[in-house]
Amino acid sequence: MEAHEEDEFCFPQLNSSCRRTSRSHSEALLINCLLSIITLLTVVLNLLVIISISHFRQLHTTTNLLLLSLSVADFLVGFLQMPILFLHIRGCVILGDIVCGVHYFLAFLVVSVSVGNMVLISVDRYIAICEPMVYSTRVTLKRVQLCVYLCWIFSAVHSSWILRDFLKQPGRYNSCYGDCVVGVSYVEGAVDLVVTFLGPILIIIILYLRVFVVAVSQARAMRSHVTAFTLQHSETIRTKKSEIKAARTLGVVVAVFLLCSCPYYCFAVTAESNLVGASSAGLELWLVYFNSSLNPVIYVFFYPWFRKAIKHIVTLQILQPGSREASLI
Numbered sequence: 001m002e003a004h005e006e007d008e009f010c011f012p013q014l015n016s017s018c019r020r021t022s023r024s025h026s027e028a029l030l031i032n033c034l035l036s037i038i039t040l041l042t043v044v045l046n047l048l049v050i051i052s053i054s055h056f057r058q059l060h061t062t063t064n065l066l067l068l069s070l071s072v073a074d075f076l077v078g079f080l081q082m083p084i085l086f087l088h089i090r091g092c093v094i095l096g097d098i099v100c101g102v103h104y105f106l107a108f109l110v111v112s113v114s115v116g117n118m119v120l121i122s123v124d125r126y127i128a129i130c131e132p133m134v135y136s137t138r139v140t141l142k143r144v145q146l147c148v149y150l151c152w153i154f155s156a157v158h159s160s161w162i163l164r165d166f167l168k169q170p171g172r173y174n175s176c177y178g179d180c181v182v183g184v185s186y187v188e189g190a191v192d193l194v195v196t197f198l199g200p201i202l203i204i205i206i207l208y209l210r211v212f213v214v215a216v217s218q219a220r221a222m223r224s225h226v227t228a229f230t231l232q233h234s235e236t237i238r239t240k241k242s243e244i245k246a247a248r249t250l251g252v253v254v255a256v257f258l259l260c261s262c263p264y265y266c267f268a269v270t271a272e273s274n275l276v277g278a279s280s281a282g283l284e285l286w287l288v289y290f291n292s293s294l295n296p297v298i299y300v301f302f303y304p305w306f307r308k309a310i311k312h313i314v315t316l317q318i319l320q321p322g323s324r325e326a327s328l329i
Helices: 002-007 025-055 062-088 096-130 132-138 141-162 164-168 186-228 231-270 282-302 304-314
Strands: 181-183 275-277
Touching: 025 062, 025 282, 025 304, 062 096, 062 141, 062 282, 096 132, 096 141, 096 164, 096 186, 096 231, 096 282, 141 164, 141 186, 164 181, 186 231, 231 282, 282 304
Parallel strands: none
Antiparallel strands: 181 275
C-alpha cells in the first residue's frame, strides 16, 4: 500500500510533492502512443518543409519564405513544446522551474509567430490576387524577410511582457513541488487575446473575403474569355489560376489554424482563474499544437512541389551536385 501511494507522487521523498495524474494502464498506453506519433510527425514533416524550401533554389519565393517561417515555428512546437507538455499531462514537472519558464515563453512565442505569419500570408495573397500589377514591386524577398524578422522580434517582446512577473519569480503560483503554473492578469490576458487572436482574425477575414470576391470574378472572366485569348494571354491565365490555387491552399491553412486555436482562446476567456497550466488547458493546448502537424500534411495534398521535394530528400538526391537547381514546379 505504501509503495502504491509513493507511485502517486512526483517526488515521494518530499511532503510537498504534487500527485501524478492517475490513469489506467491501457488509457496511459493509448495516450502515450498517440501523442508520441503526433510529436514525431510534427518534427519530421516540418523538417522536410524547412529543408525543401531552404535547399531548392526554385522554391525561394516570397510566399514560400512565409511558409518557411511558419514551419520553423511548427518545428519548435514538435521538437521542444510537445515533449515538455507530454510530461505535464502526467501532472509532474521533473525538469525544474527554468524549463517550465522556457516552456511557457516558447508557447506564447510560437503561437504569436504563427498568428503573425498567418496575417502576412493573408496580406501576400491579397496583394497577389487583388493588386497583381504591383505584386512583384511591392512584395520582394527583402521586404518579406524584414517582415518575418519583425514578426519574430515582436512575438519575443510580447511573450516576455506577458510573462514578465513569472520570469522574475518562477514557481510563485505553484501549489506543490513539481507543478508548472503561470499567472496572467486579466489585463495581460485581454491584450494577448486581442493581439494574438481577435485582431488577427478580423484582419484575416476581411482580407480573405476580398480575395474570395476577386478570385471568383477573375475565374468567371477567364472562363468566358478563354477562347478569345492568344498564347500570350493564355500564359497570363495560367498565372492567375496558379495564384488563385495558392490562395485557396493557404486559405485552408489559415482556416485550420483558426479552428484549432478557437477552443483554447474560448477556454481562456471563460476560465474562472487567471492561472494557466498544462493540466488546466491540456486538450485545448494540444489542439493548438496539433495544428503544427496539420500544416505540412496540407502542403502534401495541395502542393505538388512539396511531394517532389520529399522524393528528392528521401532518395538522397539532394546530396548530388547541382541538386539545388532541380525543377520542382
